[in-house]
Each structure stands twice: as C-alpha cells, then as structure tokens.
Amino acid sequence: MNNQAVECHGLSRRFGERTAVSNLAFNVPRGSVFGFLGPNGAGKTTTVRMMVGMLRPSAGTVRVLGMDPISEGELVRSKCGVMLDNVGLYDRLTAIQNLQLAAKVARFEKGEGRKRIEEALYRVDLWDRRNDRVSGFSKGMRQKLGLARALMADPELLILDEPTAGLDPASIVMVRDLLVSLVQKSGITVFLCTHLLAEAQRICDHVAIIQGGHLVASGDPNKLGKQGVPTFRLTLSGGDSDKMRRLALPKDGQLTALGREEWRVSVAVPEDIESIVKTLVGANIGVRAVIPEQVSLEEEYLRLVGSEKND
Numbered sequence: 205m206n207n208q209a210v211e212c213h214g215l216s217r218r219f220g221e222r223t224a225v226s227n228l229a230f231n232v233p234r235g236s237v238f239g240f241l242g243p244n245g246a247g248k249t250t251t252v253r254m255m256v257g258m259l260r261p262s263a264g265t266v267r268v269l270g271m272d273p274i275s276e277g278e279l280v281r282s283k284c285g286v287m288l289d290n291v292g293l294y295d296r297l298t299a300i301q302n303l304q305l306a307a308k309v310a311r312f313e314k315g316e317g318r319k320r321i322e323e324a325l326y327r328v329d330l331w332d333r334r335n336d337r338v339s340g341f342s343k344g345m346r347q348k349l350g351l352a353r354a355l356m357a358d359p360e361l362l363i364l365d366e367p368t369a370g371l372d373p374a375s376i377v378m379v380r381d382l383l384v385s386l387v388q389k390s391g392i393t394v395f396l397c398t399h400l401l402a403e404a405q406r407i408c409d410h411v412a413i414i415q416g417g418h419l420v421a422s423g424d425p426n427k428l429g430k431q432g433v434p435t436f437r438l439t440l441s442g443g444d445s446d447k448m449r450r451l452a453l454p455k456d457g458q459l460t461a462l463g464r465e466e467w468r469v470s471v472a473v474p475e476d477i478e479s480i481v482k483t484l485v486g487a488n489i490g491v492r493a494v495i496p497e498q499v500s501l502e503e504e505y506l507r508l509v510g511s512e513k514n515d
C-alpha cells in the first residue's frame with residue numbers, strides 16, 4: 205500500500221488570469237496530522253477542492269489515497285470525510301435527520317447507518333441535542349455536527365477546514381483530543397486547514413505554509429524555524445550585567461538579558477551551549493536552568509507570510 209495519503213506534484217490551478225495555486229509539491233504521510241496553513245486567499249480551499257475532485261488541476265497532479273480524484277472521484281470521496289468552510293447543513297432538519305440524509309447519500313445499509321450516526325453524535329457530544337433543529341444551533345454546534353457528518357463515513361482521510369472555528373475553549377480541546385485519538389487508535393490521516401498556529405504546532409506532525417498559491421515552507425512544525433539561530437533560555441544566579449558582558453563567548457554567541465536572572469543566549473551551533481555553561485560556572489555564576497527555546501510556528505509563519513493579516 206502506498207504510504208502517502210496525499211501526493212501533490214506541480215499542482216496548479218488558474219481561474220482566468222488569476223493563479224490560485226501554483227506548482228504545489230507536498231506529501232501527507234498516512235496516519236499523520238497535516239496542517240495546511242496560509243492567510244486568506246492563499247489557495248487552501250482551491251487545493252482541497254482539487255483533492256476531492258471538485259476542481260480539475262490546470263497543471264500537475266494530486267493523488268489521494270493512491271487514487272486520481274478526477275477519474276476515481278466517487279471512490280476517493282467515499283474514503284474521505286470532508287468538512288469544508290461552509291458546513292452545508294439543512295437548517296430545517298434536526299441534527300439526526302441531517303446525518304440520516306448523509307447516511308442515505310453514502311448508501312449505508314439501515315442498521316449500519318444508525319450505528320454510525322449514534323457513534324458520531326456521541327463523539328462530538330451532540331447526542332442530547334440530536335432531535336433539535338439545526339436552525340437553533342450555534343456556529344460551534346454546527347461545526348461539531350459537520351465534523352460528526354465527516355466522521356460518520358469512517359474515513360481513511362479526514363479533510364477539515366477550520367474545524368474549531370466558533371468553538372468554545374472546552375470544545376476546542378474536545379475536537380483536538382478527538383483528532384489525536386482518531387489518528388492514534390484508527391490510524392486515519394487528518395488534513396487540517398487552520399489559522400490556529402499554536403494549535404497546529406501542538407497537534408500536527410507536518411505542516412505546509414502557502415501564500416499567494418505558492419508553498420513557502422513545509423516540515424515538522426517544531427523544527428521549521430530552527431534553520432535559524434539556536435537559542436536557549438538561561439536562569440542564572442549571581443550574573444550581574446557587568447560580569448555577563450565580560451564573558452568570553454564562543455564565536456557568534458550572543459547574550460540578551462530578559463530579566464534579573466533570566467537570559468537568552470543564541471549560539472552558532474547547539475553544542476556551543478556546553479562551553480557557555482562551563483564559562484558561566486568558571487565565573488562563579490550559578491546555572492539553575494538551561495532550556496532550549498522552541499521557535500514558535502507563529503513566529504516562523506509571520507516571518508514567512510509577513511504582515512499579511514491572519515484571521
């Protein structure tokens with residue numbers, strides 16, 4: 205079996221004169237959580253629409269679960285749970301009726317459909333509201349119901365566009381835990397379009413950042429910024445500024461005071477921290493903590509995407 209859930213090569217899509225997606229190349233390993241990040245209008249939805257066969261690429265290829273979403277569209281869609289931006293629920297129907305309709309479209313046998321609906325409603329904590337009309341639902345409840353509908357298909361690949369938009373903090377944690385446990389227990393793959401960078405850093409194994417239709421970075425969200433300068437946060441005792449200024453640091457080493465006893469040190473290579481600690485101890489400065497600083501995905505995102513609004 206192909207071990208990539210999604211493979212894109214040179215994927216492009218134009219709308220008339222406008223290029224929405226240009227020469228995208230990335231892979232999404234099976235059984236991972238993949239974060240697809242980018243500002244408004246970056247090309248995320250266009251990419252997702254090509255992944256599920258709703259749009260034909262202008263150039264390049266995308267394969268989903270080893271299949272071509274255009275020529276094998278129905279099969280691809282039957283193996284994917286998709287929740288797009290516009291959740292697309294029927295307001296006049298109740299929560300359970302919406303799912304019954306989806307079960308009918310998916311052609312589940314009656315007993316099987318009932319079991320899946322019940323399970324999905326419990327998973328998103330909407331079982332008690334199953335007989336309420338969607339017209340009375342909050343945005344967050346709609347999101348949860350949209351997620352339940354996507355989960356009902358027991359998908360191999362779950363494609364979610366901003367699944368936590370409009371959710372309260374407790375529900376955000378619930379959705380996050382649900383996604384992580386789905387990946388761990390059922391081995392499904394999650395493709396997550398999101399603007400929540402801290403969230404992406406916490407749950408994604410890989411991320412890709414796009415801007416203006418181009419891929420600007422991809423990789424492990426905790427390592428993306430580390431091509432930059434390695435930094436450590438130090439908690440010291442007895443290190444007054446004069447003493448610290450006189451220290452002989454390795455080449456390219458730089459100390460910055462953050463507080464009375466808190467310092468940040470940047471080094472050329474991570475191994476340099478060892479000689480810095482020896483120098484500090486040799487100068488009778490107590491070293492109470494040395495913590496490698498994680499470059500936040502947010503910092504790296506803003507560096508790459510610039511000041512473009514991220515909302």
Ligand SMILES: Nc1ncnc2c1ncn2[C@@H]1O[C@H](COP(=O)(O)OP(=O)(O)OP(=O)(O)O)[C@@H](O)[C@H]1O
Pocket residue numbers: 219222223224242243244245246247248249250251289
């Ligand atoms: N059907 C269309 N016709 C013309 N232009 C389109 C069409 N669909 C998308 N575009 C354009 O393609 C670009 C990418 O849009 P897309 O919806 O893929 O961005 P996005 O990253 O999903 O943005 P958002 O986060 O705001 O949803 C935008 O400039 C958009 O106006």
